[in-house]
Amino acid sequence: MLKRRLIPKLQIRNLPFGGVTRPVLVTTRQFGDFVEIGDPVSxxxxYEAQAADELIIVDLDASADNRMTLVDVVKKAxxxxxMPFTVGGGVRSVADFVTLLSNGADKVSINTAAVETPKLIDEASAALGAQCVVLSIDYRRTADGLYRVWTRGGRVETGLDPVAWAVEGESRGAGEILLTSIDRDGSRSGIDVELTRQVAERVSIPVITSGGCGLASHFVAxxxxxxADAVSAGTYFCFKDENTMQVRSHIKNAGIPIRLHR
Amino acid sequence: MDVIGIIDYGMGNLLSVFHALERVGSDVRICRKPSELAEVERIVLPGVGAFGDCMANLTQRGFVDALHEAVIRQKKPILGICLGMQAMARRSYEGAECPGLGWFNADVVRLKPRDLSLRIPQVGWNDVTFRPDSPLFAGIPAKPDFYFVHSFQMQCEDPDQVEASCDYGGPVTAAVRKDNIFATQFHPEKSQDYGLRLLENFLKWCP
Structure with missing residues (x-):
């Protein structure tokens, strides 16, 4: 039987340290305040030792200038x-996909560029296969209870409805959807199960949900x-004593198929 | 030690396969030209993407004849991974019907899980049931999880050639074996300890 997946998310910022700028693993809260954690590759x-099922690596400062920083992390990782890993941050073109894939990434996530140029989904999927195209959707809930997609690291509201955007992404050739609730990012208040379910019911490709895990029971929810087919978390696995192996037991006890050994 | 060659024909991520084979201690080369297959003792045919592109690339770069020479005539052990496995079938129905290498009496068909809530592609870890006497799964406990990502599968006419299978709303071919040819639908290079063990077994395999 196919197992559900636990996916630690590694968010990277380029920060000065000892006179040089280098990639540093960070956690964020609602895409704003961040805390430095350490070296992303170590x-x-x-996570490899703890038998995580996959990894997601996101460069929060990605731009053409420091694309090579991300490539270096990907290569080393x-x-x-x-295990499989997805890489994202600042991907703008099929050429960017090729750069990341040829340096060891298995999948590439696109977010802002997909909203601004939806054809990128079609082109990347046709050229490289749907299996490596992950449509990443960051969203917030408005005061009147509507869900809206935001881009540029949570700075620009698009007016798009995340469910409709996920459906369009699938029809354009995305192979997976990665949902992130900006409101819940780093909050440890639990996964947004409502929006996750709406998307999971409307698309037939796998859905990864993220934002808000603070307890093992949040993964189960x-x-x-x-x-969701997979739950991803950053803060949860960075700080606490909890690790993927302990969360896995909790998930197993809830009767959900999950991998137990590596 | 045998030199092992990974065929680079422009279909996907070779680096992971390269690193995984290096980890289990083999002398690995990337083969970009068909003539380079003469210099290696074992071959890995990886691949992700579309079947039609895969066969077109293998043909254009001259690998179809070179593979026939190395694998069918000289009997060099070969490991196909994912699309590299599907390429060994007679034909595929992905997109327009397209002929494959024809090493297995098998067709490549779209996954059709009986449970309609199951998603396509199958992405993730699934447990496989393998033949207990399989030299390629030696030392791996029963029902190991391997990492799959695919929308099509190889349907074999000869059940003896199916080395392992998994369940995804019905049986799905997970690995096939015939003479000196072994292939997996899953990605051993992405399947942590059991995957590395399987690669190690392939290096030691004397068909």
């Missing part, structure tokens, strides 16, 4: 971890109430 190795 954290990836810890691919030499030491033997993401799977059971949200209907």
């Amino acid at each position: 954290q990836a190795r810890i 691919s030499a030491v971890i033997f 993401g799977f059971l109430q949200g209907g």
Whole structure:
């Protein structure tokens, strides 16, 4: 039986340290305040040892200038971890996909560029296969209870409805949907199961949900109430004593199919 | 130690396969030209993407004849991964019907899970049931999880050639074997310890 997946998310910022700028693993809160955690590649190795099912690596400062920083992290990670990983941040073109894939990424996530140039989804999917095109959707809930997609790291409201956008993404050739609730990012208040379920019911490709995990039971809710195929978390796995192996037992005990060994 | 060659024909991520084979201690080369297959003792045919592109690229770069020479005539052990496995079938129905290498009496068909809530592609870890006497799964406990990502599968006419299968709303071919040819639908290079063990077994395999 196919298992549900636990996916630690590694968010990276380029920060000065000892006179040089280097990639640093951080956690964020509602896409704003951040806390420095450490070296992204050594954290990836810890997740490998803890039998995470996949990883997501996102460069929060990505731009053409520092694309090579991200490529360097991807290269180093691919030499030491033997599980699939998705890379995203600042991807603008099919050429960017090729750069990341040829340096060891298995999938590439697109967010802002997909909203601004939806054809990028079609082109990347046709050229490289749907399996490597992850449509990342960041969203907030408005005061009157509507869900809206935001781009540029949570700075620009688009007016798009995340459910409709996910459906369009699938029809354009995305192979997976990655949902992130900006409101819940870093809050540890639980997964947004309502929006997750709406998307999971409307698309036939796998749905990864993220934002808000603070307890092992939040993962269970993401799977059971949200209907997600995978739950991703950053803050949860960075700070606490909890790790993927402990969360896995909790999920298993809730009767959800999950991988137990690596 | 045998030199192992990964065929680079422009279909996907070779680096992970390269690193995984290096990790289990093999002398790995990337083969960009068909002539380079003569210099290696074992071959890996990886691949992600579309079947038609895969066959077109193999043909254009001259690998179809070179593979026939190395694998069918010289009997060099070969490991196909994902699309690299599907390429070994007689034909595929992905897009327009397209002939494959024809090493297995099998067709490549779209996944059709009986449970309609199951998603296509199948993405993630699924447990496989393998033949207990399989040399490629030696030392791996029963029902190991491997990482899959695919929308099509190889349907074999000869059940003896199915080395392993998994369940995805019905049986799905997870691995096939015939003579010196072994192939997996899942990605051993992305399947952590069991995947590395399987690659190690392939390096030691004497068909």
